[in-house]
Amino acid sequence: MASKPASVATPTIRQRLTALGLIALCPVFFGLVVEGWYQRADDLKQAGEMAVAEVQLATAAQQKQINAVQEMLAGLASGAEGWARSPDCDARFRSLLGELKTFANLGWLDAGDVLSCSAVGSPERIWVGDRQYVREARATKHMSASEMLVGRASGKRSILFGYPMHDAAGRYTGLMFASYKDENFVNLRLAGQARVFSRFSYFDRQGNLITTDPRGSPPIVERLPADAMRRADGSGYHPLVGTTQDRDGGRHVTALAAVYGPNGPVAYVQAGIPEEEVLQAWRNEVLIRFAIVIATMVAGLALTGWFLERWLVRDLKRMVDFTRKASSAMVEDWPVRARTREARQAMVSVVALTQALQEQREQLTLLHKEANATNVLLENKRIKLSQALARLETLSLELVGAQERERKHLARELHDEFGQRLTALNLSLHALEPDLPHDKARKTWSQAETDVADLIRQVRELSVSLRPPALDYFPLETALRQLIDRQLCSAGLDSTMDFAGIPARLPEPLAITAYRLVQEGLTNVLRHAQASRVAIEVNGGEHGNELELILRDNGRGFDHAANIGQRRSSPGCGLLGMQERVELLGGQFHVESVPGQGTRIHAILPIRHASEQTIQSPAG
Template sequence: MSQLFSGLRFRLVLLVVLASLPPVVLTLQIARQDRQRQTAALRQRSQDMVKLAARKEDEMIAGTRQLLHAVADSFQVQTARWGNCGKLLRTLFADYPRYANLGVIKTNGDVSASALPLTNTVNLADRSFFQRALATRDLSIGDYEVGRVSGKRSFDLGYPVFEPSGKIQAVVFAALDLDWLNRSDYAVQMQLPEGATWTTIDSKGTILARYPAPEKRLVGEPLPEMSLLNTFLARKNGFLEAVDPKGISVFYDFTSTRSALVAGDVISILSVPRKVLFAEPDRVMIRNLTSVGIVAGLVLVLGWVGSRYLILRPIQALVNFTARLAAGDHSARTGLPHARDELRQLTQAFDQMAEGLQQRESERQQAVQELRQSEERFRALVQNSTDVTGITDKNGLILYRSPNLLTTLGYQVADALGKSIFDYFWPEDLPRAHRRLAQLVKASGSTQRDEYRLRHQDGSCRFIESISSNHLEDPAIGGIVFNYRDITKRKQSEGKLTESRQRLQVLSRRLVEVQETERRHLARELHDEIGQALTVAELNLQAMLQSPDIDGLGPRLKQSLEVVDRVLEQVHDISLNLRPSMLDDLGLESALRWYTGRQAALAGLKAEVRADPLEQRLDPMIETECFRVAQEALTNVVKHAKARTVAVELSPSGGQLHLWVRDDGVGFDVASVREQAVRGASLGVLSMEERATLAGGGLQYLATPGQGSEVHAWFPLKWAHPSVLIGAI
């Protein structure tokens, strides 16, 4: 046993094990640092989402106050015309889906008007928001409870309606539908990390908001992690790890803030399963440890098995040979095959020493002759070499190689001599190498330039640029002279450039997706926020116009009302141009028909839309990019074509969706327009091509000056989502 642990084989194995320890320690340290960064990023994201949620709540309450104030001052409410008031409430209710109901309550608590139909008399005198509105004579917010008219759990906000004398004659109210807000708050959902859950609860543990929306309705229900509620309430702010009701280890970052909607504090909780948060660091750690283990294991096995045949066995044979030779037995031989490695060369030298003393003189003369030939070859190689220089015979056997072979391919020069040059070629390049050598041998004095892949001593692939010359008929050389340089780094740079282009394409696709999401968000904000404010202004102007005490201001009020109507229409048009809701709700075909008809009507064109039916809705990415290409093409027709008619055709064929936009206008020179687009004069052409390409399709222009034009784009019917290659895209 002591001999085993003190032998050469054990020392080699121990060296491999010790060499594997630093990579293991480094891998574990990197994984720990990656986890710390992930945790810090999660906490920062939680704070950002808390601020965002608070801002959205303030905006929602301010918008509701503005709407209730306008309703309270409306002519229908001031004159207590409850039938007309109901029509007004239903109109507003249809425009603002965030509310579960809108209504008016008399001072005795009876609901006199409601956006939702009343089947019988409903009295809300006991509701806190009604009592607070009467007491404070200002906006009041009630408790979170089930509405008696809507049947939904909601927050009720009330605002008093004053008579000219200052007496309260009624209370207008709006019920905030938290379920709708929970589904439509895209700003908070876009900030949510992948795999995470955002929950807002009150001091009793009731869920007020939950993102993403679960399959089972949880808003208004108790927090599933009730065991942690006392911890959340006691610590107010913090970060902890606990096991959820499903037995999964989860990280919780919680923050306590004040809210105008509930009494006491609300607690915002950002939770992420440990497995999700640390997925990337764990994957990298396991991959690195596995790689280190595999390499170490292979080296151990090869070292243990190979040491017997490559080291121990030759050494033992040499020991036996020297013992017999020392005893005077000149017939002794090592009995090992002669090869080109160091130990085999040593055994060969001993064998030659024992049998070749009488040949010294002849070998000396032969050595002198070989030295002279070697000097002549070296002189010729110096004149023709660039980096690595060598000589082969007509069959590819290596006769000479320069010493820098070791630095380029890792082989000893002595190991390469006598071997075939084809032993070092990459398997896929072997047929071409054989063919090129045969061509070179046939053409005396000719030269070839090629690029090949060679196998490094460590098994890796190296790219080389080779220059080969036929000097078989030159008595000073008598072979094929080749010179080559290592161009692996250049090839790697070219590969990295290709990868960078692929990354740029993925980033461009992501940019388009973010752009469309932002368009959708801006369109919704224009409709909900600015549209609401303009609606309130319009209601106020109508109320003033119908008031008996306008003292000659009627024409000005009517003019102001027309301006507000015109601005509302412009806001509506801007919202549709940013992101037509028809594209999301009804699909590509309906959106194209609508937009083509709209543009044709504005420009006075005759329009025709032909669309073959699709089996099912396409991926939103394909629908969006196809619509944007058609939108840009139609815009170009309106601005530049001077056309009388325009035709749009949509047809699926061969696994692709084809779009054609044709006009009978003045046409254009495709090459000239492309050149202008490259110089930045017009980005529409490049924009259409880029959108089609990013969606996995293509775009083609067919146009001749004076003969109209055609834009043909095609997209895949099934969209393959791109993969993000680096952690930060």
């Protein structure tokens, strides 16, 4: 009978299609991730380009303003010597400052670098020759700019521009200066129409922060590193692009550029765009793209699944139902309906296969009936054979029992009848000895007495061999030790016997069988082995419910395999009788022998089986 297949959780077609759709989405997701990563790099690059563009606008505006300051100071210097020493010099500078709202102060230094007059005015004569921009202007004879300073006259933070003046002989005659307000750097950027997406920081020529834009916003860095200023100076008019981290840990895409005057960098402009804002915009764009792609894919999969459900899954379900019904009924007249050619061909194949299976099923049914009938017949034969074997085993046991009883009877008869009569005859011969007339008669009498004594001894030995009386009065161990002493001591063989784990009283068939095994084994040793040492071991077996007997000798051994089937006067014949005795009691018998290496006989007799056989055997 065919076994049902094991129940396994098999996915449905719809589940498989869903899994295929998800697998198909994996490359799309991977492509979107890769594209998003490249888009991230592009967005950061665009942010850098945007920062560059804005810082270029800011530096261009500042550069333009510096040029305008230089032209203004050159114009003032050309006519200043005439009125710079006049009493209304301060008023004139003050009037001019009122028109120039981006400056904090305007003034004139004489040849000794002492403030002669200024728009702010000063009651004291202030010496400013220690200012770096003054020394540079005198040394280079060009307009110079200072770092962010606090004006000594105006008291405001500003950058000072100095324009040196010389006479016809080239001697230094004084310096026209203008103090540019720090907050007007933002106005310069707005004037340049730079976009306000970036955060700006303005630094003087020493890297000190001037101002920020939007005004009041925290700067990206408080002071420019010397290395950054050096690299910005080396890049010329090309802004230095990089990533800068502010004091709060925020990262910014920055562009740094220098604003140049006649003697080198005057100031530095840094435009920064927060990287988080760029990445947030990038994330939003990626999420929107993901949502659009996923929605499109899900809609496409849903539409594809609907078509597959309509055109494929229904046909497959119809095929499954058709196959299930076809497996339990005749399908000769069933109509075949399918929406696809493949499904129809499959159903036609199912019909043909089902018809062939139904024919085979009928044949198998007939064969099954015949097999059942044969099994019944074989079972009856087996029962009869088992019964016959049981009867044969019973008869064999009864035969062995009868043989032992007959041996016992013969032994008793030999001992009681022949033994006593021979003893009486021996006594009679002893009584006749004094009456013998001459030497010849005495010689005949002596021979007769010797023959009678030998006969008495032989009858006693025959009686003991037929039924050892020790088995009726002593345990098995005592009987075996007497047997060994009787058979081996006279032959001059060394012997050892280990006896352990055996009950004092054993079932009679078991004790007799063990005794006969040892008796036959010793006989074989004396007749064939040519041994000098024999070892016998009797124990309770591995589990204590058996009688295990092992007999070893160091004799010449023999080829046991060649003697198994022989029925002649050889060790094989005696061993065969020993094996039959053991198997009658349900035991095991093994012989191990190799020519020149001695012989080992191993027998295991179950004590319980022997007890049952004792109950079943008739009493003797």
